[in-house]
Amino acid sequence: MENDPVQAIATRLKIEREARGWSLAELAERSGVSKAMISKIERSEASPTATVLGRLSGAFGLPLSVLLALAERAQERVALQAEQPVWTDPETGYTRRAVSPANSPLEILDVSLPSGVRVPYPASAFAFQHQQIWVLAGRLDFQEGPVMHHLAEGDCLLLGPPADCVFFNPGKEPARYVVALTRR
Amino acid sequence: MENDPVQAIATRLKIEREARGWSLAELAERSGVSKAMISKIERSEASPTATVLGRLSGAFGLPLSVLLALAERAQERVALQAEQPVWTDPETGYTRRAVSPANSPLEILDVSLPSGVRVPYPASAFAFQHQQIWVLAGRLDFQEGPVMHHLAEGDCLLLGPPADCVFFNPGKEPARYVVALTRR
DNA sequence: TGCCATCGTCCACTATAGAAGACGATTATC
DNA sequence: GATAATCGTCTTCTATAGTGGACGATGGCA
Numbered sequence: 001m002e003n004d005p006v007q008a009i010a011t012r013l014k015i016e017r018e019a020r021g022w023s024l025a026e027l028a029e030r031s032g033v034s035k036a037m038i039s040k041i042e043r044s045e046a047s048p049t050a051t052v053l054g055r056l057s058g059a060f061g062l063p064l065s066v067l068l069a070l071a072e073r074a075q076e077r078v079a080l081q082a083e084q085p086v087w088t089d090p091e092t093g094y095t096r097r098a099v100s101p102a103n104s105p106l107e108i109l110d111v112s113l114p115s116g117v118r119v120p121y122p123a124s125a126f127a128f129q130h131q132q133i134w135v136l137a138g139r140l141d142f143q144e145g146p147v148m149h150h151l152a153e154g155d156c157l158l159l160g161p162p163a164d165c166v167f168f169n170p171g172k173e174p175a176r177y178v179v180a181l182t183r184r
Numbered sequence: 185m186e187n188d189p190v191q192a193i194a195t196r197l198k199i200e201r202e203a204r205g206w207s208l209a210e211l212a213e214r215s216g217v218s219k220a221m222i223s224k225i226e227r228s229e230a231s232p233t234a235t236v237l238g239r240l241s242g243a244f245g246l247p248l249s250v251l252l253a254l255a256e257r258a259q260e261r262v263a264l265q266a267e268q269p270v271w272t273d274p275e276t277g278y279t280r281r282a283v284s285p286a287n288s289p290l291e292i293l294d295v296s297l298p299s300g301v302r303v304p305y306p307a308s309a310f311a312f313q314h315q316q317i318w319v320l321a322g323r324l325d326f327q328e329g330p331v332m333h334h335l336a337e338g339d340c341l342l343l344g345p346p347a348d349c350v351f352f353n354p355g356k357e358p359a360r361y362v363v364a365l366t367r368r
Numbered sequence: 369t370g371c372c373a374t375c376g377t378c379c380a381c382t383a384t385a386g387a388a389g390a391c392g393a394t395t396a397t398c
Numbered sequence: 399g400a401t402a403a404t405c406g407t408c409t410t411c412t413a414t415a416g417t418g419g420a421c422g423a424t425g426g427c428a
């Protein structure tokens with residue numbers, strides 16, 4: 001029953017930070033946690049308190065339980081559907097499911113966007129990662145900086161250099177799409 | 185983005201402990217965390233470290249992420265299916281879904297037990313709670329102390345005084361059943 | 369009534385989480 | 399090739415997490 005999550009949190013924290021292209025200083029500013037402490041946590045030289053974990057997950061825009069669920073799957077090779085962490089935005093109904101076992105250099109997300117919902121995504125979250133969007137069902141209007149892409153079922157878009165983006169579902173049915181990303 | 189989980193952890197920890205009828209001293213012994221510290225955490229006078237949270241969730245037999253997911257839903261009244269914490273035992277495929285929004289005096293669990301799987305449950309986990317088992321699909325052999333109950337689809341069993349129990353699915357199909365429990 | 373046993377909280381002390389800033393290493397810019 | 403950012407780690411210090419044990423309250427039980 002011995003279950004120290006310090007190591008798992010360490011590797012996951014580093015992954016989340018680097019996936020966004022953030023330095024220690026930048027994550028420190030966004031989260032309000034000192035960069036010295038973040039450095040220690042990432043090297044598993046400290047056991048963060050619940051308060052600090054809450055600040056860090058908040059900076060990533062993730063509920064703490066989802067961040068930990070991702071951390072716990074660190075060494076798994078197979079991710080059963082029932083074990084995949086799901087996060088639903090209670091306001092919009094936007095749902096994001098982490099399909100890939102964690103710690104893989106390639107991550108797959110299964111996203112469902114309700115009809116009429118609009119989700120912005122800041123450029124800073126895209127830095128240092130290559131990603132593609134593939135629509136499984138419904139329609140998706142994707143604004144990439146000044147450019148607007150109209151995607152329908154089966155379409156796949158490769159994202160360019162980092163820009164502020166917006167996901168929007170113009171249809172009447174929920175849009176379901178895959179986000180696949182790899183880090184630089 | 186301010187998201188201090190200390191209060192939510194406090195109430196959830198107390199619920200999990202009391203649902204099992206454990207005193208501070210008993211949880212302290214099972215988890216290896218001092219009872220003084222557990223008392224502080226339950227009164228949200230301390231922010232537990234990841235290490236301590238790992239020991240506590242381990243004592244409850246829950247992954248840390250599930251414990252936190254339950255804590256996060258503290259003040260919700262509606263629990264969307266996608267938000268309900270699910271835990272799957274990787275060895276047996278046993279799946280448990282927490283249906284009720286947390287902090288309610290009545291809790292509903294949606295359990296799926298694969299064919300041929302056997303799950304023991306110690307008497308200590310039952311103390312101070314009243315519970316019923318209702319089979320939705322498949323068959324379930326439920327051993328309650330020395331007594332064996334054979335349940336089929338639609339059957340509902342009211343549990344007696346605390347005893348060591350075993351869930352077993354003798355059928356070829358997965359068994360799906362509801363566990364409803366309330367605290368004393 | 370008196371005596372244990374057990375409950376949760378409080379106290380004194382130690383270990384460590386966490387903040388602020390210094391430091392060497394690396395890379396970009398001219 | 400010198401200067402200046404910026405990176406992550408290390409150092410110092412303070413706040414607090416965490417432990418062991420004492421304490422008053424409560425509840426059987428003789």
